[in-house]
Amino acid sequence: MRPETEAELAEIIKGADGPLSIRGGNSRSMAPAGAVLETGGLSGVELYEPGALTLVVKAGTPVAEVEALLASEGQRLPFEPMDHRALLGTTGEPTIGGLAAANISGPRRVQAGACRDYMLGVRFVDGNGVVLKNGGRVMKNVTGYDLVKLMAGSYGTLGVLSEVSFKVLPQPEAAATVLIDGLDDATAVQAMSAALGSPYDVTGAAHAPVGVDGTPVTMVRIEGFAGSVAYRTEQLQAQLGKFGDVRVETNAVNLAAGWKWIRDVEGLAAQEGDVWRISVKPSDGPRVAAALNARGVMYDWGGGLVWALTDPGQDIRSLLAGIDGHATLVRASAETKAQIAMLQPEPAPIAALTAGIRQKYDPRGILNTGLMG
């Protein structure tokens, strides 16, 4: 099924007599059981006002199309969405709806915020086939409950997005990465904390124990106007010197490739094993890695996001007991996914709330059944 309009989408959901498997570009290849409902027919930019930093776009629009349009005006999606295709070995074209439904963000999340922080409004069809809207296209809006946040990261289980409005931002004039070589994980997290706790507005802080050349590398990113970037880079270089030898990269092509390498977890993508995405407070990052005894790890968000490559079929969550946060199983075989929940199971009172909300929005339980537990 591939509706061309929101009204058609509503008809399909209303008339459904069994589970629906909602599909944007299928670049996450989540494929819950059910009749496939594709969103690709709901495509196109509804409104783009560069001077107001506002973009309204239909949910099935390819992310690449949106990024190209924004780039033509020197703007971008500030949350630096990850592209999962290399990691998952998929080929589909990521869509805006998928991005929003999974609240996908990248390295800049640590400073700029997540996808959910840039979503101004949504239109969607709930499990009863009712067309709903929340939020809008303006940057400040507290009118009624914020269902936009509820929809961000709901993986299609509360409704099928038909349209999303975003706040966008200008691309910076210049950027630089301060690199430190050879740090162990704990020292790297300390260095990144120092950088993120400085007044220099760091927009990325990542660490790979095994960098592109096989040795540890720690990366701290600065963006802005040229003079300002030069100044802050110099300040950081001095401040981080106590942790190790500091280099600076300013070549635009290398910068883009380096942060894409972090964003898309390219350092782990080619190796065998399950891949987990673990969100904790930054100083717990190395504890997570130690507890897992993983085949490989990468740290983003100053240590607060740990990507771990683990033995296939292993449920790591029990190993992380006592560390606050959550672990998402991002890559695994179909058999493993059938056994281990993708998302961290919630404590009973929270699970009761989320089940209650799901029951209200999708009483028949037909939208991406089982995807969120």
Added chain:
Amino acid sequence: MEMPKPNPELLAIKPTLVKKLQGVLPLDAVIHEEAETRAYECDALTAYRCPPLAAVLPRNTEEVAAVLKICHDMGVPVVPRGAGTSLAGGSLPTADSVILGVARMNEVLETDYDNRFIRVQTGRTNLSVSGAVEEEDFFYAPDPSSQLACAISGNIAMNSGGAHCLKYGVTTNNLLGVTMVQMDGTVVEIGGAHLDAGGLDLLGVICGSEGQLGVVTEATLRILRKPEGARPVLMGFDSNEVAGECVSDIMKAGVLPVAIEFMDRPCIRATEAFAGAGYPDCEALLIVEVEGSDAEITEQLDKILAIARSHNPVELRESTSADESARIWLGRKSAFGAMGQINDYMCLDGTIPVNQLPYVLRRIGEMSAEYGLGVGNVFHAGDGNMHPLILFNANKPGDLEKCEAFGADILNLCVEVGGCLTGEHGVGIEKRDLMVNQFTPEDMEAQMAVKDVFDPKWLLNPAKVFPLATSETRRIAAE
């Protein structure tokens, strides 16, 4: 603004209720004498007042849970209260409700500079959160003008913003986690020091839910390192259109000012008379502030000044000292007070797409003439969050009603041009009945469904946010 009639059965059980509350709280934390409950009869929307049945002042999460359990079992509505600075009537009680005030809960529970967060009890005032991390040169970014008085609990409930939210975002973008007590006494922990939700983003919907989903007792907040410095520039224009275009060009240029504030002629004149900040007498005035080191500030201001010059300003005033910076901000900061000197005023809070600014300002001017009530505009221009201040005379019969009708027209205009009823003050009772102009019945159903899950008996702050007729069946089922 209508409020539901108090339930006589609840008024009758007051003595039993008070006894039970005294059983779980210190004696002085249960306020029930009529002379004393009056202190809780209103918030900053002072036109509406009603003393509650009782007010309680618990000291921690356990006491909050005990109070809520009692009220839940007896079917008594509860209105959570922070500092009572809501401009929307968010913490206005009904005669049959209990005010649950968090004013005694103001401890800092944990400060963690390495991980850049602070955990506080939510009765702590906004400014004193920044105060607690100041010595390490950190701050909590959302800065409502009421920050000296308002509590974090109210900020979370209203998803409050501030002058600096253009760069740093509003409360929801700086809130990492909460401890919350549901109406039946269940304590839940949502979020924490880590980023983003592992499942549904409940934190996102709790923030801005105006005290209707639970009582938030503790909060984990993101703290940031202070910038090295900040400097404003003032520019005057002879038309609102041109000022609006200038704002748009600044935003497009990639400069991300921390604030872009806008004042129109009536407001400029009033503040000039009041504060004498030396503002030019012009149609529209902008204050733009940027942050960074001295050189960085200069780099950004050069770009901003070039843009401003291309729009033929009637005045461009740079600051070369802290004193001059303070003078630039002086008028803006005293704008509300200045308007208050002239008259009683009502402060609106709609948001519009920034390119609609000139049109909306012109329409407001026309309506002002039609209603015969003066209006001044001062607002956050970078994000289109308007604060029209309508002047009226509270002692003149019919003036308040006229002012409310004018206000409603302005807010509906905001919706009409693609904006919304409230950008940061919340719906409360003030904009409750206008919700039908922004949302379909189904849209409101979807929101109320969330409350059904968190508070099935609709006992928490029940008469707010949704039009009374819309929430009626749910509220009556609760009785």
